[in-house]
Amino acid sequence: MAGRHKHRETGTSVVIYADNYINDIEGEKLEEMCDAFLEKGFKKIVIDFSGTDLVNSIGVSILIGIIEKIKGKGAVVFSGLKDVNFQIFHIVGLTRHIRVYNNEEDALKEGACADGASL
Amino acid sequence: MSGVDLSLERLLFNLNTLAELGEEITSPKDFTRVVKSSLYMVMGTFSASKGIVFQYDQSDGLFTQIASKGLLDVRGAGLKISKDAATAIIRNNKPIDLKSADPVIAHLGPGREFLERLGARVLAFLIVKDELLGLIAMSDKFSGEDYTLYDYQLLSVMAQHISFSLHSHTLLMRLMYRYNENKGLYENLRRIYYDTIHAFAAAIDAKDAYTKGHSHRVSSYSAAVAREMGWTADDIEGIRISGLLHDIGKIAVDKSIINKASPLTSNECKELNSHPVIGYEILSRIKFPWKGIPMMTRNHHEKVDGSGYPDRLKKNDIPLGARIMALVDAFDAMTTDRPYRPRLSFKEAIDEVKDHYNRQFDPEVVRPFISVIRKEVLAEVENPTIVPLMHEHLDPVTLSRILDGFPR
Structure with missing residues (x-):
């Protein structure tokens, strides 16, 4: 699959590690990755930010793009957010649309999760 | 527009964005990439899901898309304004809400409808030294919040940064065009010159x-x-x-x-x-x-x-x-x-x-x-x-x- 983002598949879920690539326009590949996983039948995508120092405005823009793109197609959740990133996601309104978990295990454990429409 | 209510985190985020934007526009990266990154920064700052940057050509009054995000393919779709409209925009020189009663909007003519179809809500014109160079159009905020007065001020600063980058690029392109044009003319002239001298020499020897x-x-x-x-x-x-x-x-x-x-x-x-x-x-x-x-x-x-x-x-x-x-x-x-x-x-x-x-x-x-x-x-x-x-x-x-x- 195209993209520089590392990922881990587990059952019908997949965890994608955003790392710091999300802060560059190249990070847009994440959008295609999410779309492709959902097309392949994965039910849940966890984007993990434990390796991301500080999400910048480009990162925010890319994440909004992902949410818009997968609207109604499946579920995307976030995990491993550092405090500063949680604050940023909160002020730009991302947390209103995406469920956020402490870590990827918690995110994978949760049975029901949804996109913006069900929150 | 609602009032200004800024958290420390928001200020920090914006400050960081401005620093990164400054770094981006002065970087030696490819111009298209700089514009794209700049657009993403602006959109991320205001959590807009759709955005587009146009470059304005004052010779024909046309805006051409140079970067976009979250939009359907808008190639071929045109936005054209008159000279008077350009003058009014330059005089106004501040971001505008497309849904407001700002008199500049009337100058856009059918362009307003075109921009609304794209999902645009806020426009920031790119102007340097009384010269209109382009336009950034952005959708409503993803968060559903309204644009604040502070947002407009911040957008104005960001647009100014991007204008300088566009201005430098425009100057460089003009210079390159002139250089290539002059180089071509000079080479042509030089060839004609040498051909004439050689023809002369041949005529002398003949x-x-x-x-x-x-x-x-x-x-x-x-x-x-x-x-x-x-x-x-x-x-x-x-x-x-x-x-x-x-x-x-x-x-x-x-x-x-x-x-x-x-x-x-x-x-x-x-x-x-x-x-x-x-x-x-x-x-x-x-x-x-x-x-x-x-x-x-x-x-x-x-x-x-x-x-x-x-x-x-x-x-x-x-x-x-x-x-x-x-x-x-x-x-x-x-x-x-x-x-x-x-x-x-x-x-x-x-x-x-x-x-x-x-x-x-x-x-x-x-x-x-x-x-x-x-x-x-x-x-x-x-x-x-x-x-x-x-x-x-x-x-x-x-x-x-x-x-x-x-x-x-």
């Missing part, structure tokens, strides 16, 4: 059945000697051109005199000897990019002992280029057939040079001339010009014998 290619040989021999003497590339080019044109005055001399096999009468001699002055008169009216061409032409029959013509100049009074040409002109005349005699051998020609050393020919020029021949025979130069045109084989031993006793 008057004399015996001197076919003489001007070209004088040109390349002179250049070879000048190069050996350490002249600059520009001056070498000048003497090369001068060599091609040195006999241009012969155009005015009767063809029968030039090709006469028997000795010339004094009147005929006078007419033939007038060619350097006629040449000078023709060439001094032309504004050459190289210096000295008319004088080199005028004085290429002078002799260092002052017995030459037309000005009977002595040694250092004769321009150096003319002294070089006097030698190679005589040398080529000696080594090619003439109406009144067959060509001399290389040895005979060198003996003539030896005999007239420091009388007709300047030692300062003869020495580098001999040096060029020696280097050519020893294959020390990449493109030999003199030796290959001699009608005999010259090896180092023969040459050494020929040059034996030559003043060093």
Whole structure:
């Protein structure tokens, strides 16, 4: 699959590690990755930010793009957010649309999760 | 617009974005990438899901898309404004809410509908020094919140940053366009110039059945000697051109005199000897990019002992280029057939040079001339010009014998 983002598949879920690539326009590949996983039948995508120092405005823009793109197609959740990133996601309104978990295990454990429409 | 309510985190986020935007627009990255990154930064800052950057062309009033995100393909779709609209936008110079009653919106005409169809809510025009360069259009916020007064202020600052980047790029593109245009024109001009000079040289040589290619040989021999003497590339080019044109005055001399096999009468001699002055008169009216061409032409029959013509100049009074040409002109005349005699051998020609050393020919020029021949025979130069045109084989031993006793 195209993209520089590392990922881990587990059952019908997949965890994608955003790392710091999300802060560059190249990070847009994440959008295609999410779309492709959902097309392949994965039910849940966890984007993990434990390796991301500080999400910048480009990162925010890319994440909004992902949410818009997968609207109604499946579920995307976030995990491993550092405090500063949680604050940023909160002020730009991302947390209103995406469920956020402490870590990827918690995110994978949760049975029901949804996109913006069900929150 | 709602009031300003900023958290510390929001300020930090915005500050970081401004710093990154500043870094981005001054980076040496590809322009398209810089614009795209800048757009993403603006969109991320205001959490807008759709955005587009247009570049404005003031010659036709058209906005062309240069980056976008979250939009369907808008290629081919046009946004065009009048000159008056551009003036109003420049005068207003602040971001506008497309849903507001801002008078600038009326100037957009059908463009407003086009922008609304794209999902645009806020417009930030890119303006530098009263020049409209482009436009950023953004959708409503993803968060559903309204744009605040502070947002408009921040957007204005960000748009200014991006305007500078667009301005630099526009200047660079204009400069490149002009440069390429001028370069093309210059090359064209240069080609025409050289073609004309070569045509002239061919026309001069065509008057004399015996001197076919003489001007070209004088040109390349002179250049070879000048190069050996350490002249600059520009001056070498000048003497090369001068060599091609040195006999241009012969155009005015009767063809029968030039090709006469028997000795010339004094009147005929006078007419033939007038060619350097006629040449000078023709060439001094032309504004050459190289210096000295008319004088080199005028004085290429002078002799260092002052017995030459037309000005009977002595040694250092004769321009150096003319002294070089006097030698190679005589040398080529000696080594090619003439109406009144067959060509001399290389040895005979060198003996003539030896005999007239420091009388007709300047030692300062003869020495580098001999040096060029020696280097050519020893294959020390990449493109030999003199030796290959001699009608005999010259090896180092023969040459050494020929040059034996030559003043060093």
